[in-house]
Amino acid sequence: MSRARIVFAGTPDFAVPALQTLIDAGHPPVAVYTQPDRPAGRGRKLQPGPIKRAALAHNLPVYQPDTLRDAASRHELATLQPDLLVVVAYGLLLPPDVLTLPRLGCVNLHASLLPRWRGAAPVQRAILAGDSETGITLMQMDAGLDTGPILAMTPCDIYPDDTGSSLHDRLSALGASLLTEQLDALLAGCLAPRPQPEEGVTYAPRIKRKEARIDWSRAATQIERQVRAFNPWPVAFSRLDTDTLRIWQARATDQTLPGPPGQLHPEAGALKVTTGEGALELIQLQLPGRRPVSARDLLNARRLEEQQLT
Numbered sequence: 001m002s003r004a005r006i007v008f009a010g011t012p013d014f015a016v017p018a019l020q021t022l023i024d025a026g027h028p029p030v031a032v033y034t035q036p037d038r039p040a041g042r043g044r045k046l047q048p049g050p051i052k053r054a055a056l057a058h059n060l061p062v063y064q065p066d067t068l069r070d071a072a073s074r075h076e077l078a079t080l081q082p083d084l085l086v087v088v089a090y091g092l093l094l095p096p097d098v099l100t101l102p103r104l105g106c107v108n109l110h111a112s113l114l115p116r117w118r119g120a121a122p123v124q125r126a127i128l129a130g131d132s133e134t135g136i137t138l139m140q141m142d143a144g145l146d147t148g149p150i151l152a153m154t155p156c157d158i159y160p161d162d163t164g165s166s167l168h169d170r171l172s173a174l175g176a177s178l179l180t181e182q183l184d185a186l187l188a189g190c191l192a193p194r195p196q197p198e199e200g201v202t203y204a205p206r207i208k209r210k211e212a213r214i215d216w217s218r219a220a221t222q223i224e225r226q227v228r229a230f231n232p233w234p235v236a237f238s239r240l241d242t243d244t245l246r247i248w249q250a251r252a253t254d255q256t257l258p259g260p261p262g263q264l265h266p267e268a269g270a271l272k273v274t275t276g277e278g279a280l281e282l283i284q285l286q287l288p289g290r291r292p293v294s295a296r297d298l299l300n301a302r303r304l305e306e307q308q309l310t
Contacts, residue, residue, distance in 0.1 A: 004187045008051075009034070009088070009090040015051050016054050019054055022179070074097060084187065087109075107151065111171045112136075127162060136153065211234075216262035239309065250281060254279075262274065282295050
């Protein structure tokens with residue numbers, strides 16, 4: 001029996017373990033699709049993404065079309081004669097005629113328990129909302145936004161100290177494990193798709209940098225979730241005098257502190273802030289042009305009594 005012809009489509013770090021699991025399982029993709037190189041670094045030179053680097057390290061053919069909507073791109077994919085297209089955080093929409101091109105269709109590993117958190121930023125949105133659980137869904141793709149039928153799921157707890165980074169990494173590994181578990185059945189066409197529930201649909205729009213600005217009139221628990229969700233990007237921030245203060249780590253308390261929201265309270269090497277409900281203890285902070293430091297180190301370097309964050 002000939003080996004299945006799998007095409008893989010992905011771009012960021014999140015997708016690398018899934019690509020690696022296909023290779024380790026003896027099903028290296030016949031081609032890897034990823035987004036075009038983007039400018040990065042001080043010189044803004046074009047840099048390959050994580051999936052491109054991983055694919056080239058394994059000598060896999062790489063394709064980087066700007067879109068799959070034009071006839072030339074669709075023809076190029078068709079010549080690969082794929083049996084299955086595996087998509088993980090690719091970042092480009094697949095038009096209907098691409099979805100039907102592979103013999104077994106297109107499947108997607110999505111970082112939520114669908115139908116909750118359809119869309120681009122399910123990891124951060126789950127933390128922001130205070131969810132206690134999320135997971136990975138293996139779904140058959142259709143023309144909608146993460147609306148296709150479910151093939152398999154694996155749940156995952158969200159821990160009280162999870163950041164966008166830690167939850168991202170755990171879900172990335174979990175997605176690769178789910179793909180490994182289901183790969184043989186997937187290639188044999190044995191997985192029975194089931195429609196997503198009509199109730200419980202939520203959307204996870206792409207994160208915008210302005211969402212990271214802290215409103216100190218909100219509850220401390222909400223601000224703590226904001227800090228955790230936006231670590232490592234775009235990083236929650238506030239204004240301290242004329243500086244932008246980035247807040248990498250913080251902890252909500254039920255302590256009631258005097259002063260208006262945003263009022264700083266240095267005490268015994270700790271730094272707390274009045275919020276709309278409770279107080280927020282600032283743990284790791286960063287001033288412009290500096291590395292992240294502890295609150296104690298910041299207090300040793302800068303006088304913050306009677307200062308207010310805005």
